[in-house]
Amino acid sequence: MRVGVLDIGSNTVHLLVVDAHRGAQPLPAFSHKAELRLAEHLHDGDTLSPEGERGLRKFIEDALRIAEDKGVEDVMAFATSAVREAVNGEKVLTALRAATGVDVRVLSGPEEARLTFLAVRRWFGWSSGRLLVLDIGGGSLEIASGMEEAPDVAVSLPLGAGRLTRRWFTADPPPAKEVRALRKHVRAEIGRVVGDVVRYGRADHAVATSKTFRQLARIAGAAPSAEGAYVRRTLSKDDLSRWAERLVSMTHAERAALPGVSAGRAPQLAAGVIVADATMDLFDLSSLEICPWALREGVILRRLDMMPGA
Missing domain, CATH: 3.30.420.150 (Exopolyphosphatase. Domain 2)
Structure with missing residues (x-):
């Protein structure tokens, strides 16, 4: 099956499209990324700024269109330290879920x-x-x-x-x-x-x-x-x-x-x-x-x- 992995990191947000099957190695098919530098948008007590939130939402919307064009059947999204440490991280992800339908898992x-x-x-x-x-x-x-x-x-x-x-x-x-x-x-x-x-x-x-x-x-x-x-x-x-x-x-x-x-x-x-x-x-x-x-x-x-x- 063709899957998309949406990696929301502290520096880069990356959509990786892979052909993956149980028992076989995942084969990269397409890559789309942007250096959003979300960690630099943590202000006022580690609050993700509106600018950072808008940039993330736009990237996810673009990534979903690309994933659809590439024939992706399933999109897995996860976030690491920048979102994990943002005091408004849960609020941001709830808004993103409502706007895009993407459920982002925050990894410890x-x-x-x-x-x-x-x-x-x-x-x-x-x-x-x-x-x-x-x-x-x-x-x-x-x-x-x-x-x-x-x-x-x-x-x-x-x-x-x-x-x-x-x-x-x-x-x-x-x-x-x-x-x-x-x-x-x-x-x-x-x-x-x-x-x-x-x-x-x-x-x-x-x-x-x-x-x-x-x-x-x-x-x-x-x-x-x-x-x-x-x-x-x-x-x-x-x-x-x-x-x-x-x-x-x-x-x-x-x-x-x-x-x-x-x-x-x-x-x-x-x-x-x-x-x-x-x-x-x-x-x-x-x-x-x-x-x-x-x-x-x-x-x-x-x-x-x-x-x-x-």
Whole structure:
């Protein structure tokens, strides 16, 4: 069947149309997205602004028309940290449901981690052993580890690249004092959960998903996305550490000129590399493999698993 997945993230809102069948890998058929940056529209005590709400409604209306044109039978919609943390999030989604008929499910941080873990497990299979999965989003960092399709532990921390950029940096490039302060904060936050994750056992295979990790791997020499999903891409700790110092001292424009970095994501990359570097260091990881599947694929797979006859 052809399904549409509507992903309402902190930075980007994305409609992914896939051909999906139980027991088969979901095959992307069409993609439509926009950088609405909803997290930047949280004002006055984390209230989503009218402008942000209008932008979201327009995107959903456009996405529904596109989905119909593409022959989509079912649209699954979910939202992550920006809507989850908006004090008027439920009110906004109720209004959207009334206007568009779309029922948006708000995922908790641990749910994001578990669904992303499911996608990574299906991509790499059982031979990968115990997985450690890391995902840096716009609003949060998700960490999950386990031997099965459901992780033993799933953690979400408020360490998204967009969130940290807005709250900690005041200039382009950020002053060294702010970089040091953010680095200390990030390492303290991650350090609190390392013991909870590793007590289940050391990972046989450490994996990263998300735009931030993909960009960092590309900067460090990984193959471009044009070479396809099946090309193996890795990010070593040595390469990341070298780039961590360079990226925080670059301007937005200088980062945007690097391979694989978009102008819209460049401002967040300094905070993103601080989180990535801290995570690899505190979990004592020499390298990460980049997985092309993440949260959206996890949502699709879970839906297929729950279909009658599964």
